[in-house]
Amino acid sequence: MQFRRPPQNASRPDNYILANLPDTEYALLSRSLLRVDLPQGFQFAGPADVMPFVYFPISGVVSTDALTEAGESIEIGVTGNEGIVGTSSLLGQTEIMHSIVMQVAGQGYRAPVTASQELMRRCGGFTELVYQHITLQMLQMGQSALCNRLHDVKSRLARWLLTASERNNSEQLTLTQEFLSQMLGSRRSTVTVMAGELQRDGLIEYSRGKILIKDREALQSSACECYRIVSSAYRRALHAERDVA
Amino acid sequence: MQGEPRSKPTVPPIRNFILSKLPKSQLASLAHDLVPVDLAVGTRLGEPSEYMKYVYFPESGMISTEAVDRQGISVQIYLTGREGMAGVSAALKQPEMHHALMVQAAGRAYRLPAAVMQRELRKDGPLMDNLFTYLHLCMVTTAQSALCNRVHDVEQRLSRWLLTASDRLESPRLEMTQETLAGMLGSRRSTVTLAAGELQRRGMISYSRGKLTIIDRLRLEATACECYGIVNRTFHSMVQPPMQGRS
Known part of the structure; x- marks a missing residue:
């Protein structure tokens, strides 16, 4: 997605959160950032998995799906380069409830959950960007609850x-x-x-x-x-x- | 010997889970801003695209968070009782509401200015932990609702929400109009x-004039879709000791 970024951060990766982090926090995080390929079908996590990393996509589309015991699934959220994958780990929840999979191939950066949680605890720019992302996710999911019904x-x-x-x-x-x-x-x-x-x-x-x-x-x-x-x-x-x- | 001075403000025991788990010092720093308010059925506490000035910690009763379309049709996405807080997006510094908040069962709540909540959340500590856990429950419930509304039938969904409402209210008796149920x-x-009539005919609930009682909880659980169990497990892992819907 197209988004605004501060001009001085022009060289940062094309992910809204990374591009808008305050300098000090970006410096802390960038040490543990690793660029990765995210091919179509890549499973970030399945239900009951523990996610060791959070991901910042720079391209492609990530789909989060809820599953039934009978094996039916339905998409509840779409994430692209505006977001972060693995928010529930940032909320201190180790177990993933959903299936998170790369729907359209792309690339991104990953960081260990521990490093991201530390940043979260600073209650600074990163935390606020994550809050914004979570609120947008909740909007998306809530709208899907209505949409799927009506x-x-x-x-x-x-x-x-x-x-x-x-x-x-x-x-x-x-x-x-x-x-x-x-x-x-x-x-x-x-x-x-x-x-x-x-x-x-x-x-x-x-x-x-x-x-x-x-x-x-x-x-x-x-x-x-x-x-x-x-x-x-x-x-x-x-x-x-x-x-x- | 004289005891403590009597002038010390007395705070009634707090039933709300998020507040009750806070250390005394943090609760004391909030005491001035926490205002007890009555929750009257049908009161709308927020609308999409409005700005939320307050967050609400129910002591009793229940607040429903709903997605609304432009024709005004709404679909419930989660219910907040005394285990949680209504107005999570305001707490997260995103004051523009995306959903509607409506009191679905009468009760009482503590109201806190969103700005105070945000200030407290800048301190890494128990309030942040409690809110994050609750936020996770909201997200799990919302996601499950998106799935449930697509794949489960009305009888399963009705059973799911009756059980959930009874859990949040800690009572098998619910006051709900058919309009509320439809919403x-x-x-x-x-x-x-029709669906409520069927549950009644099979002896799981009794329902008349807006008063609904769960009679056979086990069979209602068996009728509900798995969404009830999934959300309930998350709910019980966060709420200790467990709150119960059974009387």
Whole structure:
């Protein structure tokens, strides 16, 4: 996602939190930062895992999914280069409740949980950036609770595509229909029909696991209001340059 | 011999879990700003895009946090009783509300200015630990609601929230209109009425004129989706000694 960063921090990694940390805190954290590849399908953690690292993506899309005992899953949050992966560890919770997986390949930086917790305890800039991220996550999850109850598959699919492309800073997404149906908690056949409709109307182009958003404005009209509500809150919080049309 | 001077302000025993676990010194520094308030059913304590001036620590009763769409339809995402605090985003220095806060069961709470809460949170200590634990519970519940609303049916969801409400209120008796129930579940009133009727017919609850009593808790637990158990385990790991919904 596009975000504002202080000009003097131009050389920092392209992650909102890293780019906006105060100098002293960045100096402390950067010692333990390691750049890593985050390929598609990379599992940050599964339920009941202990996460040794937190991650700061600089590209790609991270999906957090809730799972049922019967093996159904549904996406509850999307994180890109505006956020951090592993917030529950920062809240002192060692056990992960969800499945966290790289949905669209990218790169990022990782830091040991212990170093990040230490920074958290300083109650300074890092803590405030994490607070902001948590609040945005809560907004996203709460909106999904409403959206999953009230809105149809087509609007949810449009919402998801817009959100993912915004986090990924690209109009193109590489993902399978299997992924899509898992994220939306809907049957694959239903998702295929809906993606077909969006394609027929010229909003997206879909072939061989690549989705290209062709008409963003029209896709926004197809999406439920959840997209606008969440997206405009993100933009306000991150001082993004362009606002939602 | 004379005892302690009588002028010392007497603080009634605090029932709220977050406050009651604070060291006496920290509680004393907050005492001046903590104002007891009544929670009347239906009172709205915050709306989306409003700024929250206060956070609320319930002593009794229950506050519901809801996601709201632009037509005003709301879906409950979590419930706060005396184990927690309503207004977490204000405490986290993000005063612009994303959700609506509504009193769902009458009771009492301590109200604290958000600015004071933020000031106290700048000290690394028990208040921060307690809030973080509670925040984790809120996040787990919200995530579970997103899943639950997609994959579980109305009877399972109704059972889940009745059990949760009874846990937070520590009572098998709940006062809830059908309107409140429908708002909790994000379902039509008629659908919720049918589901409640079915639970009543099978002897799990009794329900008349807005008074609902859980009669057979074990069977209600068996009817509820797994979301109840998942959230409940997190709840019990943070609340010691356990609060109970059973009377």
